[in-house]
Amino acid sequence: MKDRINLLVAGVGGQGNVLISRIIGRALLEEGHAVWVGETFGMGQRGGPVVSHIRVGREQAAPQVPRYQGDLVLGLEPVETLRVVSQYLRKGGEVIMNPRPVMPTNVNSGKGIYPTLVAIREAMEKVTPNIRVIPGTELAQKAGSPQSLNMVMMGALVASGKVPVSAQNVRRALEEEVPQGTEALNLRAFELGMEAYRETV
Numbered sequence: 001m002k003d004r005i006n007l008l009v010a011g012v013g014g015q016g017n018v019l020i021s022r023i024i025g026r027a028l029l030e031e032g033h034a035v036w037v038g039e040t041f042g043m044g045q046r047g048g049p050v051v052s053h054i055r056v057g058r059e060q061a062a063p064q065v066p067r068y069q070g071d072l073v074l075g076l077e078p079v080e081t082l083r084v085v086s087q088y089l090r091k092g093g094e095v096i097m098n099p100r101p102v103m104p105t106n107v108n109s110g111k112g113i114y115p116t117l118v119a120i121r122e123a124m125e126k127v128t129p130n131i132r133v134i135p136g137t138e139l140a141q142k143a144g145s146p147q148s149l150n151m152v153m154m155g156a157l158v159a160s161g162k163v164p165v166s167a168q169n170v171r172r173a174l175e176e177e178v179p180q181g182t183e184a185l186n187l188r189a190f191e192l193g194m195e196a197y198r199e200t201v
Contacts, residue, residue, distance in 0.1 A: 155193025
């Protein structure tokens with residue numbers, strides 16, 4: 001494991017990026033790691049781009065990952081994943097992506113065209129061949145709520161072993177951070193994400 005790890009979570013408003021960074025950050029702190037978390041938001045609170053930056057390391061770091069120094073991008077939405085990969089991921093870094101698109105307003109209105117998943121993947125492969133696709137939306141529905149997509153993808157992230165944190169501490173942080181009464185559903189989604197990642201190995 002590297003001394004410093006730069007993670008990015010890419011999605012759109014309403015998908016729960018910030019909750020992922022809170023839970024992972026809390027679990028990392030619990031295990032004694034130094035961690036810095038920051039977010040950048042695009043236009044519109046819901047539906048606009050949201051990027052969460054999670055930096056783990058011994059030395060003090062700025063809250064945002066520098067360009068082309070990301071080690072892993074966790075993508076909740078394909079086009080936003082590609083955007084973050086092209087701006088932040090280092091050559092040969094890792095991508096874990098949910099393939100279900102969220103169509104932006106200009107596409108829904110007929111003024112824009114959403115690229116195919118094949119085209120998105122081909123563009124990412126110019127940066128890295130290390131891409132794992134997790135059917136996060138379907139697994140969230142299986143867990144009991146489409147809103148648990150973020151927990152599915154967080155489970156895949158933890159199962160990857162790319163974050164120096166135990167699943168046990170992430171589960172504990174999850175139970176503290178999610179809305180009261182949704183703990184069991186979100187834990188179920190987290191476990192499904194872990195299983196899905198292991199099946200890709």
